[in-house]
Amino acid sequence: MTTPSSDIRVLNDATCSACGLLCDDIVLSISGHRILKADRACELGRSWFLGNHRVETLPPASVDGITVPVAEAIGRAASILVNARAPVIAGLTSATLESQSLAARLADRLGATIGPDHSEEATPRLLAIQRSGAVLASFGEVIHRAKLILCWGIDPARTHPRLRERLIDRPGRFVPEGRAGRTVLVVDQSVSECRSWADGAIAVSSGRHTEAIQALRGAVRGVAADPIRVERHSGSPVDLWQSWADLLKRAPYSAIIFGAELAREGASAIEALMRLLDDLNTTTRCVAVPLAGPGNPAGAEAILTGRLGAPVSVDLADGIARYRPVDADPWLRLQSGEADALLLVGEDLDERTTTRPKGVPVILLGPNATARSAPGVVAIATGMPGIDDGGTFYRSDEVSLPLRPAMTPVHPSMHEVLATLLSYCATLQSH
Known part of the structure; x- marks a missing residue:
């Protein structure tokens, strides 16, 4: 009808x-x-x-699979967390900045380990940037200034479909012609859709990005190289890398956009990319633009850094924040048996939590959390950011944007639930 x-x-x-x-x-x-x-x-x-974000038949809260009032579920969650010796807090990437901030405060109060769900992708990038530094820019700066854009290891048609429309085709203050005024280069595995509209493309096999970036660095620096070795390790002839190096050096402003493909190769590829920026910025201007995944992963990194001093894998067990990217990932702590309680912020129960060690309680906070209620699980349904819950998210370039809820909420916001949970925990600890 x-x-x-x-x-x-x-x-x-x-x-x-x-x-x-x-x-x-x-x-x-x-x-x-x-x-x-x-x-x-x-x-x-x-x-x-x-999508069907609001399942009206779901209960607002449950404990061990039994429907209970929200206040009772929050009280039960607070009791679990306060009595835990080594709680962990995970998720975060689909929560607002306001909720992430409360989760960080809660971790500090509990002496918990906290980290976002995208740590596996984020850690190589963060470790590389900590070693080499980074020259980053906002989307707006790229739109208004970039005369050359190099898309390295991304397939925007699959992961960021409006990238071309919003960053590459748009006219800018110093690039009034838009796409016609830009050179676009692509590094991929020879199958990405952006090859159809790029000015040049080089195919690099998975696992070979570090060698490819080093080949380009050598060309930028004017280092004499063995053509046979360069082609064997990078997959492309040295003359092609030299032509790209000349384009980058001649461009008054260029941007290199990269994503998860480089992170999968480890910190070495991203560090090589940041060193390439250093080489280029001795004579011209070149910036990097990392692309984040869905939700608010950039916000999670920013909030944890601002409140706890590190963007991922923060251990507060000793009463101070320790950055331990190798062994303090919440999921590693859970699967190794070191954690005895899990608070999942903004996510539903997934495969990783269903295989949790026996006896470890799970607290779920999320829009459809009570759809997966089960023994050992405290589930509290919350609003969906951007659908029926407001707040703030960070874009990939760490520009904050407000969320405008489309509908009236039927569940409390994540922020409200976390604020109440924090208050309950403080009360229990004071007794």
Whole structure:
């Protein structure tokens, strides 16, 4: 049955969190408790906005699979966390900055280990940047200044579908022609969609990105190289790398956009990329733009750094924050048997928590948390950021954007639940 147009309301400038671009120009058509249309959104964004985020039949809270009032579930969660010897707090990447900040405060109070779910991807990048430094830029700076854009190891059609529209094709203050005024180069595995609109492309096999970046660095620095060895290790002839080096050196401003592919190769590839920036910035201007995944992973890193001094894997067991990227990942602590309680912020129960050691209680906070209620699980349903809950997310370039809720909430916000949980824990510890 067609919904009468008079029942449809429109929300302009909604923010989509389906990828790290956080497109904030989405126009939503809403009727009752459903989003009917998401104009300007890509396929990922439409799937996100039009999904069934509100399951009205789910209970607001449960303990051991039994429906209970929210206050009772929060009290039970507080008791578990306060009595735990080594609690861990994970998730975070789909929570707002405000909720992430409360989770960090809670970890500090409990002496817990805390880290975001994307640590496996983030840690190589963070370790590389800690060693080499980084020259980063906002999307706006790239749009307005970049004459050359190098997309390294990304497939935006699959992961960030509006990248070309929002960063590459758009006219800028110093690039008024938009795409026509830019040179676009691509490094991929020879199959990415962006090859069809790039000015040049080089195929690099997985696991060979460090060698490829070093080949380009050598060309930029004018280092004499053995052509046979360069082609064997990087997959492309030295003359091609030299032509790209010349383009980068001649460009008054260039940007290298990269994503998870380099992180999968480890810190060495990203460190090589940052050293390449150093080489280029001796004579021109070149910046790096890391692309984040869906949700708010950049926000999680920023909040943990600001509050606890490190972006991932922070251990507070000794009463001070210790950055331990090798052995303080919450999931490693859980699977090794070192953790005796898990608080999952903003996520549903997944495969990793279903295989938790026997007897380790789990506290779930998330939009559909009570859909997976089970023995040993305290589940509390919360609002969905950007759907029926507001707050702030960080874009990949760490620019903060507000979320405009499309619907009236039926569950408390994540922020409200965490604030109450923090208060309950403080009360229990004072007795």
